[in-house]
Amino acid sequence: MSSAILPPVVREHCAQCQLPTTVCLCAYVHPQTCPLPIWVLQHPSEASHAKSTVPLLRLALPELTVKVAEQCAPPKALTEGGWWLLYPDESAVAIEDIGRTANSSAELLIKGLIVLDGTWRKTRRLLYVNSWLATLPKLSFSKAPAGQYTIRKGPGGQSLSTLESVAYVLQHVSTDFSAEPLHTLLAQRVAQFQKFGHKK
Numbered sequence: 001m002s003s004a005i006l007p008p009v010v011r012e013h014c015a016q017c018q019l020p021t022t023v024c025l026c027a028y029v030h031p032q033t034c035p036l037p038i039w040v041l042q043h044p045s046e047a048s049h050a051k052s053t054v055p056l057l058r059l060a061l062p063e064l065t066v067k068v069a070e071q072c073a074p075p076k077a078l079t080e081g082g083w084w085l086l087y088p089d090e091s092a093v094a095i096e097d098i099g100r101t102a103n104s105s106a107e108l109l110i111k112g113l114i115v116l117d118g119t120w121r122k123t124r125r126l127l128y129v130n131s132w133l134a135t136l137p138k139l140s141f142s143k144a145p146a147g148q149y150t151i152r153k154g155p156g157g158q159s160l161s162t163l164e165s166v167a168y169v170l171q172h173v174s175t176d177f178s179a180e181p182l183h184t185l186l187a188q189r190v191a192q193f194q195k196f197g198h199k200k
């Protein structure tokens with residue numbers, strides 16, 4: 001056997017964060033209780049994307065539900081009301097505007113959140129195929145900070161990644177929630193991309 005033939009490269013993955021061991025992020029993961037149920041409806045074309053922030057979001061919020069499908073049945077709890085769809089369009093209510101009046105804090109009004117994950121075209125597709133999404137009030141941001149995940153645009157081409165978008169909503173919904181561990185995790189991931197290039 002020729003020594004020139006090299007065995008296939010086997011990349012070992014961390015059992016906890018599922019990332020290749022060379023880029024394991026476990027040291028930066030500080031899981032928190034999710035203040036409200038969140039469903040991420042992820043388009044299948046997004047699921048295998050190395051730059052998706054959803055795997056990081058899952059590490060930070062273990063209770064997060066991620067559905068990878070083009071078509072998906074609504075969460076059972078949807079019938080209880082108070083669910084919102086994070087989707088910036090002209091009918092959306094800015095989260096910064098919720099809670100301005102005495103009886104309508106974001107904590108009281110937002111009981112569940114659906115987040116669409118994919119490119120602008122794919123999130124529109126998800127919205128079209130899953131007609132139950134149209135029954136939900138839409139939530140957006142008016143004063144969101146600039147995203148730090150500059151290597152990739154977020155849902156619908158927004159400047160905030162999915163992870164940052166969810167962190168921003170949760171900051172408004174619960175005073176117990178801290179966005180900092182999520183931002184730290186993302187910053188580490190960005191640093192890895194800058195160090196290792198476009199590999200995972």
Ligand SMILES: [Zn+2]
Pocket residue numbers: 014015016017018019024025026027
């Ligand atoms: Zn790990």
